[in-house]
Amino acid sequence: MDFYKRVGIVCNCIPQGKVATYGQIALLCGKPKNSRQVGYALKMELAGEVPAYRVVNSKGILSGAFHFEMPDLQKMLLTEDGIEVTWTPEGWKVDLKKYQWQNSMAEAEELQAQFVSETI
């Protein structure tokens, strides 16, 4: 099972109105230390195929905003999701306290199941 494939699956499972962090996704993919590769994955294969705009770093900063075609695109999409995005000296930011995706046990298992089915 390709790690990038898992990243794609996880991203597609992020609920509308929520965001996830790179580390969180890496964890759900079974590779807690591959947070950097998550960003790399989004940039390469998955760009345009998954809602990568719902992925932020551990501080809630939209660190990848610059890599979108239009700088404000990510912020705009998040806003349409009902997420409040604010401008800070560090860049566009979301309140993780309010909007971070809280994974339930069921959701984690659901993801594992999809990983297995893809492995066939």
Added chain:
DNA sequence: AGGTTGACGATAG
């Protein structure tokens, strides 16, 4: 084969 580079994260001071 070896060094550098990241859409990152955790920790020490």
Added chain:
DNA sequence: TCTATCGCCAACC
């Protein structure tokens, strides 16, 4: 709270 540093690992020289 903020900075410096280190660990991490796939991709790319």
